Amino acid sequence: xxNSARYQWIYAWMLLSPAMIFLITFTHYPAVQTVVxxxxxxxxxxxxxxxxxxxxxxxxxxxxxxWKVLVNNFWYAxxxxxxxxxxxxxxxxxxxxxxxxxxxxxxxxxxxxxxPLIAVANIWLFFYTPxxxxxxxxxxxxxxxxxxxxxxPDTALYSMIAVxxxxxxxxxxxxxxxxxxxxxxxxxxxxxxxxxxxxxxxRRVAFPLLMPTTLFVSVNAxxxxxxxxxxxxxxxxxxxxxxxxLLLFYIYEVAFDYWDTAYAATLTVIxxxxxxxxxxxxxxxxDKKVHYK
Amino acid sequence: MSGGxxxxxxxxxxxxxxxALNNVSLDVPAGQFTALLGPSGCGKSTALRxxxxxxxxxxxxxxxxxxxxxxxxxxxxxxxxxxxxxxxxPHLSVAENIVFGLRVRGLSRNERDQKLASAAELLGLRRLLxxxxxxxxxxxxxxxxxxxxxxxxxxxxxxxxxxxNLDAKLRAEMREEIRDLQRRLGVTMLYVTHDQVEAxxxxxxxxxxxxxxxxxxxxxxxxxxxxxxxxxxxxxGTPPMVTFSIKLLASALTSEFLQKCQNFTxxxxxxxxxxxxxxxxxxxxxxxxxxxxxxxVECKVGEETLLCRVSGKTRLxxxxxxxxxxxxxxxxxxxxxxxxxxxxxxxxxxMALSSQTAGSVSAFQxxxxx
Ligand SMILES: Nc1ncnc2c1ncn2[C@@H]1O[C@H](COP(=O)(O)OP(=O)(O)OP(=O)(O)O)[C@@H](O)[C@H]1O
Ligand SMILES: [Mg+2]
Numbered sequence: 001x002x003n004s005a006r007y008q009w010i011y012a013w014m015l016l017s018p019a020m021i022f023l024i025t026f027t028h029y030p031a032v033q034t035v036v037x038x039x040x041x042x043x044x045x046x047x048x049x050x051x052x053x054x055x056x057x058x059x060x061x062x063x064x065x066x067w068k069v070l071v072n073n074f075w076y077a078x079x080x081x082x083x084x085x086x087x088x089x090x091x092x093x094x095x096x097x098x099x100x101x102x103x104x105x106x107x108x109x110x111x112x113x114x115x116p117l118i119a120v121a122n123i124w125l126f127f128y129t130p131x132x133x134x135x136x137x138x139x140x141x142x143x144x145x146x147x148x149x150x151x152x153p154d155t156a157l158y159s160m161i162a163v164x165x166x167x168x169x170x171x172x173x174x175x176x177x178x179x180x181x182x183x184x185x186x187x188x189x190x191x192x193x194x195x196x197x198x199x200x201x202x203r204r205v206a207f208p209l210l211m212p213t214t215l216f217v218s219v220n221a222x223x224x225x226x227x228x229x230x231x232x233x234x235x236x237x238x239x240x241x242x243x244x245x246l247l248l249f250y251i252y253e254v255a256f257d258y259w260d261t262a263y264a265a266t267l268t269v270i271x272x273x274x275x276x277x278x279x280x281x282x283x284x285x286x287d288k289k290v291h292y293k
Numbered sequence: 294m295s296g297g298x299x300x301x302x303x304x305x306x307x308x309x310x311x312x313a314l315n316n317v318s319l320d321v322p323a324g325q326f327t328a329l330l331g332p333s334g335c336g337k338s339t340a341l342r343x344x345x346x347x348x349x350x351x352x353x354x355x356x357x358x359x360x361x362x363x364x365x366x367x368x369x370x371x372x373x374x375x376x377x378x379x380x381x382x383p384h385l386s387v388a389e390n391i392v393f394g395l396r397v398r399g400l401s402r403n404e405r406d407q408k409l410a411s412a413a414e415l416l417g418l419r420r421l422l423x424x425x426x427x428x429x430x431x432x433x434x435x436x437x438x439x440x441x442x443x444x445x446x447x448x449x450x451x452x453x454x455x456x457x458n459l460d461a462k463l464r465a466e467m468r469e470e471i472r473d474l475q476r477r478l479g480v481t482m483l484y485v486t487h488d489q490v491e492a493x494x495x496x497x498x499x500x501x502x503x504x505x506x507x508x509x510x511x512x513x514x515x516x517x518x519x520x521x522x523x524x525x526x527x528x529x530g531t532p533p534m535v536t537f538s539i540k541l542l543a544s545a546l547t548s549e550f551l552q553k554c555q556n557f558t559x560x561x562x563x564x565x566x567x568x569x570x571x572x573x574x575x576x577x578x579x580x581x582x583x584x585x586x587x588x589x590v591e592c593k594v595g596e597e598t599l600l601c602r603v604s605g606k607t608r609l610x611x612x613x614x615x616x617x618x619x620x621x622x623x624x625x626x627x628x629x630x631x632x633x634x635x636x637x638x639x640x641x642x643x644m645a646l647s648s649q650t651a652g653s654v655s656a657f658q659x660x661x662x663x
Pocket of ligand 1: 336487
């Protein structure tokens with residue numbers, strides 16, 4: 001009996017080990033290494049990397065650019081997360097109705113998701129071009145002046161936010177659409193017989209039943225608000241004067257433009273801490289309100 | 294609460310080329326229990342949904358209490374509905390499910406609690422009020438769905454096969470409960486089922502449908518004793534009526550009369566067919582089905598197969614020769630082509646059978662005298 005239990009235990013480890021090895025070498029080890037690096041100086045030429053304790057973190061506290069990108073990232077998250085979720089839900093509800101050309105609409109809304117963000121950025125580059133761009137042409141018709149959307153510090157960040165929402169909403173819509181289709185039509189009919197209008201039905205029935213999807217989508221939206229920076233490379237490169245720079249973009253700059261890997265590691269640790277805290281908080285906060293079937 | 298009447302006038306419903314209801318007119322009397330019966334796909338649910346307003350008829354009108362409600366919203370029709378799937382809101386507790394409609398209509402907390410309490414009492418749901426639907430058995434879920442209908446204070450109840458998900462024992466119990474409830478509340482009930490036993494045991498009036506049309510609208514007794522069509526004859530009764538051609542009775546009839554009966558189909562209930570040594574019909578026992586109190590005997594007579602119900606104590610066994618007697622007025626006659634009942638033909642055949650030569654007549658007479 002005891003023997004067979006031990007065999008099972010060995011067996012389990014043997015089955016787990018291939019996955020474990022990959023996970024440790026490519027995820028856990030680099031993560032730990034990042035934390036370790038943040039306490040060392042960056043090796044430059046002859047100078048070796050040495051242990052410097054909290055020095056990198058002290059530098060970070062005094063780094064104006066860091067604070068700038070953090071605030072930028074805050075606003076980026078504050079706008080993209082709710083707007084992309086609300087927009088995706090609205091589109092899903094709209095597309096889920098029995099209306100003509102429903103298939104076409106679904107595809108149209110989903111297209112931004114299929115396109116790589118770089119391609120999306122190129123399309124929006126055309127929208128934003130001062131004078132010739134789509135937006136300015138329309139404004140021109142209404143005799144508004146030209147506007148340099150990506151070039152002015154006031155609008156650069158918001159231009160990036162618009163692109164991200166456009167890209168994300170279609171993706172989230174698919175999840176909402178799938179969830180909506182699992183709600184039996186008889187629930188809507190039962191509500192209709194009781195005299196519930198569309199909005200009442202949405203508030204008391206559909207929305208609560210979509211909560212698991214909302215949780216999933218919102219965690220993804222939070223992660224994306226730190227992760228989706230590809231379009232910044234193509235469109236503004238963080239400019240003007242870091243007005244549209246985000247944390248991950250700044251990390252890239254520090255690591256691969258300035259080659260200050262230790263400081264980049266420090267920034268990464270900060271980002272991971274923020275992400276983990278928010279994600280865990282979300283689960284605890286929302287999980288109570290979620291009805292799982 | 295007291296019932297309101299429902300009627301459909303010339304209602305047709307089609308989806309493209311597919312016609313679910315074809316010119317259906319029916320009346321559901323106020324305060325009565327009407328069962329909508331028919332095989333799968335005959336349009337029962339469609340008819341119910343048109344009454345409820347969840348679907349609109351392609352043509353025709355819907356009346357509730359004599360008022361044309363064809364274009365009225367479901368909530369404006371004074372109806373409560375119990376769905377086949379119960380349609381309980383999975384995220385709401387039993388109590389919240391029951392008072393859902395009361396909240397929609399903005400009733401005060403006091404009124405809601407009062408109605409909830411009396412419905413819960415009536416349905417024996419008091420201890421389950423805080424549970425979620427997923428924590429209930431099928432029968433309990435069904436009662437919650439009933440509760441939602443009861444607190445709505447509507448005068449017409451529509452139910453779409455509410456018992457089809459339950460096991461046989463629970464179904465029998467719930468049948469009685471629903472019937473009882475309808476009587477106590479005095480509401481009008483329109484109850485969809487494909488189970489003829491359910492329809493016959495519960496309803497004051499049965500509406501039998503087939504292929505989107507009404508075959509017969511009558512009380513269960515009339516429907517059993519005088520089915521209006523061949524379809525009705527074969528749908529009602531366990532086991533259903535057996536049909537045969539006139540050749541079976543050839544020995545008892547003249548050849549001119551046989552000629553006259555060519556285009557008709559005859560039927561007889563299994564309990565009206567009796568083994569009798571002097572019987573006019575001679576055949577062979579093909580199969581015996583023992584049911585306890587009764588035994589069903591399947592007999593081969595020429596090319597026809599007859600079914601007869603005898604006592605469970607019978608000594609008949611398959612392969613045995615058997616003679617069967619019948620009473621002429623237990624016969625049913627239908628025109629083969631249209632399937633319609635032909636009572637004039639029935640009269641003639643009764644006359645013909647009773648005026649026959651002594652030998653064969655005896656069989657019929659013994660029956661008549663019995
Ligand atoms: N939305 C729809 N679109 C097209 N055809 C439909 C639709 N709903 C029902 N039908 C057709 O209408 C006919 C009647 O359907 P209905 O649901 O009324 O049958 P039913 O008598 O309730 O059957 P069951 O006992 O199986 O529930 C069927 O042939 C069905 O295929
Ligand atoms: Mg049905």
